[in-house]
Amino acid sequence: MSLLFPLGLLALAAWLVPLLIHLARRHQYAPLDFAALRWLQARIRPRQKIRFDAWPLLLVRLLLLAALALLLARPVLHGGGADTHAVTVVAPGLDGAALRGQDAKGDWRWLAPGFPALADGAPASHQPLASLLRELDQTLPAGAPLTVYVPDPMPGLDGERPRLSRAVNWRPIFMAPASARTATLPVLQVGGDIAEGEQRVLAALQRAWSNQALSPARGADTAPDAGQTGVWLAATPLPAAWQTWVQQGGSVLVAPGAAGAGWMPVLRDAEGAVVLEQRQEGSGRLLRFSAALSPTALPALRDSGFPRQLLAVIAAPAAPTLAPAATQAPLRGAAAPLPAPRELSPWLLALIVLLFALERAMATSPRRGAGA
Amino acid sequence: MSRNAPIAIPADVRSRLKALRLLPRRARGAHGIGQHASRSRGAGLEFAQYRAYEPGDELRQIDWKLYARSDRFFVRESERESPITAWVLIDATASAGQRDRARPDWSRLDHACAIAACLVELALQQADRFGVIAISGEGVQLVPAGHGPRQRDRVHLLLRQLQASGTWPPATSLAPVWERVQAGDLLVALGDGFDEGGIVLLERLAAARREVLHLQLLTAEERDFPFTDGHRFRDPETGDELLGDGRAIRAEYLARFDTAQRALQARLQSSGIVHATGYLDQPLDQPLRALLGAGGGA
Numbered sequence: 001m002s003l004l005f006p007l008g009l010l011a012l013a014a015w016l017v018p019l020l021i022h023l024a025r026r027h028q029y030a031p032l033d034f035a036a037l038r039w040l041q042a043r044i045r046p047r048q049k050i051r052f053d054a055w056p057l058l059l060v061r062l063l064l065l066a067a068l069a070l071l072l073a074r075p076v077l078h079g080g081g082a083d084t085h086a087v088t089v090v091a092p093g094l095d096g097a098a099l100r101g102q103d104a105k106g107d108w109r110w111l112a113p114g115f116p117a118l119a120d121g122a123p124a125s126h127q128p129l130a131s132l133l134r135e136l137d138q139t140l141p142a143g144a145p146l147t148v149y150v151p152d153p154m155p156g157l158d159g160e161r162p163r164l165s166r167a168v169n170w171r172p173i174f175m176a177p178a179s180a181r182t183a184t185l186p187v188l189q190v191g192g193d194i195a196e197g198e199q200r201v202l203a204a205l206q207r208a209w210s211n212q213a214l215s216p217a218r219g220a221d222t223a224p225d226a227g228q229t230g231v232w233l234a235a236t237p238l239p240a241a242w243q244t245w246v247q248q249g250g251s252v253l254v255a256p257g258a259a260g261a262g263w264m265p266v267l268r269d270a271e272g273a274v275v276l277e278q279r280q281e282g283s284g285r286l287l288r289f290s291a292a293l294s295p296t297a298l299p300a301l302r303d304s305g306f307p308r309q310l311l312a313v314i315a316a317p318a319a320p321t322l323a324p325a326a327t328q329a330p331l332r333g334a335a336a337p338l339p340a341p342r343e344l345s346p347w348l349l350a351l352i353v354l355l356f357a358l359e360r361a362m363a364t365s366p367r368r369g370a371g372a
Numbered sequence: 373m374s375r376n377a378p379i380a381i382p383a384d385v386r387s388r389l390k391a392l393r394l395l396p397r398r399a400r401g402a403h404g405i406g407q408h409a410s411r412s413r414g415a416g417l418e419f420a421q422y423r424a425y426e427p428g429d430e431l432r433q434i435d436w437k438l439y440a441r442s443d444r445f446f447v448r449e450s451e452r453e454s455p456i457t458a459w460v461l462i463d464a465t466a467s468a469g470q471r472d473r474a475r476p477d478w479s480r481l482d483h484a485c486a487i488a489a490c491l492v493e494l495a496l497q498q499a500d501r502f503g504v505i506a507i508s509g510e511g512v513q514l515v516p517a518g519h520g521p522r523q524r525d526r527v528h529l530l531l532r533q534l535q536a537s538g539t540w541p542p543a544t545s546l547a548p549v550w551e552r553v554q555a556g557d558l559l560v561a562l563g564d565g566f567d568e569g570g571i572v573l574l575e576r577l578a579a580a581r582r583e584v585l586h587l588q589l590l591t592a593e594e595r596d597f598p599f600t601d602g603h604r605f606r607d608p609e610t611g612d613e614l615l616g617d618g619r620a621i622r623a624e625y626l627a628r629f630d631t632a633q634r635a636l637q638a639r640l641q642s643s644g645i646v647h648a649t650g651y652l653d654q655p656l657d658q659p660l661r662a663l664l665g666a667g668g669g670a
Contacts, residue, residue: 030604031604031613032603032604032606033469033470034470034593035467035470035594035607036594036625037606039632040614040621041624042621
């Protein structure tokens with residue numbers, strides 16, 4: 001047992017109050033008629049021994065205050081019988097009821113935030129399964145057997161293979177992924193006035209990426225379509241329609257020397273000189289070359305690998321999201337979960353209520369004398 | 373006890389009272405008569421009344437001189453004269469107002485008045501003359517000796533008016549006691565016996581051939597000293613105060629009080645005063661039995 005807030009025990013200073021109350025009542029200074037006074041002899045000092053009257057009541061009051069102070073100090077109980085029953089979790093998307101079958105007794109849950117029971121229905125979860133597994137491992141008491149049903153191939157992975165504190169009964173269940181993702185190649189959409197040299201470079205880039213011709217330029221009022229990459233190399237500032245499109249998540253290449261702060265280099269040539277910088281704009285971004293878009297001003301354009309490097313910046317390849325579940329079986333060796341201490345507050349509250357009732361009953365009992 | 377309520381003697385006490393007798397030692401020896409068994413035919417006969425003759429009356433009781441004057445038979449009736457007069461002397465000084473904490477509505481004076489009522493009943497039983505003297509700080513209040521139920525009512529009237537106050541008056545203001553209480557009378561003194569003046573008065577009365585009995589009434593607290601806390605004790609008569617812790621001073625008080633009681637008993641005994649002690653938590657007749665059973669010899 002330990003205290004989460006040991007300073008709460010300072011409330012024990014309140015013990016002084018009942019102690020003083022029960023001590024101060026010792027002397028009754030109301031004169032008491034006593035005709036045989038002449039045979040009484042004064043003692044200069046009354047006996048120095050400290051005495052308390054109504055000591056059972058005093059004891060109950062002290063106990064009540066001690067319980068209140070303990071409640072403030074928030075005691076928790078370590079150890080004790082941890083609940084190490086077997087737990088089975090099912091990743092969302094799998095047919096939990098079918099997996100469970102006739103097993104009505106076991107603790108079946110969804111591998112979803114909060115780990116709801118299987119009977120609650122499949123939750124919609126976008127949390128990575130690996131992260132949820134780590135959380136579950138630290139939530140369950142050490143020693144509780146864990147069975148995990150995951151789809152194969154398995155989504156919801158992150159940078160590291162899960163490393164848990166316990167051996168896991170790993171059960172991959174084959175499930176076709178919802179949809180195969182196809183990579184889309186970027187399409188440049190030029191807007192406004194553009195020099196012919198620049199137009200040629202852009203056309204070459206587009207041709208290198210998708211073997212297509214550059215689409216015709218659009219006016220200031222017409223923003224590029226979704227999925228395209230805008231190009232606005234005119235000297236005039238970005239028009240309002242394009243601005244809005246960028247704010248909503250588009251990417252636009254602007255002329256070198258475009259104003260604004262917060263430009264970050266994203267592409268360097270072989271010598272380390274900055275070629276391309278980017279700046280966040282709403283949920284979209286602005287990109288600018290460090291010099292005019294001509295092989296003389298920007299030597300990197302002569303590099304045969306430049307289109308691929310630019311493509312990696314403009315349309316970064318997506319990270320893999322699926323993996324064969326058998327290869328993702330959790331590793332051992334994580335720190336064992338700390339045993340969760342048990343809160344004693346409800347029991348303390350019940351004790352306090354009982355003590356208070358007892359104290360009131362004793363203090364107001366008719367058997368007590370005149371004092372209250 | 374409410375001062376306006378009549379003094380009620382509990383039924384069990386009243387029944388036990390019938391076994392008691394007010395009997396003076398000295399008077400019995402002097403007159404040679406018992407429990408007022410016969411009418412005195414001597415010189416001391418006290419005329420009471422004439423009444424018409426009825427068949428069955430003794431002829432020798434007819435007043436022949438009156439017959440000669442009125443030509444009718446009259447019987448001369450005389451009072452049955454009691455050989456003694458019983459007095460009850462009540463100490464009503466301020467110390468008589470003391471009461472026990474266990475029974476705060478019953479003071480020493482209440483107890484004394486109730487015992488006085490018992491004594492009056494005894495005297496009435498025996499057709500004795502009786503009177504009451506109460507001595508308080510205001511002086512002497514008394515009911516002159518008399519007999520009969522109406523005398524009892526007069527006594528009760530006085531008892532109900534009594535208030536405990538003041539200190540024992542000086543001897544000069546006690547003259548009414550000497551005027552009323554004749555030699556050979558029986559006097560029962562009720563009080564705490566703490567007043568030196570009261571004891572001196574009893575000694576002088578006893579020396580002057582009065583039959584004196586002293587019934588000392590003490591509270592249970594004076595006997596047991598049950599105090600456990602610190603208290604401010606106050607003498608109701610002098611107003612002296614003493615701050616003391618009950619447990620600390622108890623043993624010494626009990627020893628000193630016991631010594632004082634023994635000294636008082638010895639002093640009274642040497643003066644020929646019958647002495648008994650009663651406590652406020654005892655039945656009314658218990659000290660009377662000790663007092664009259666020993667002193668009266670009945």
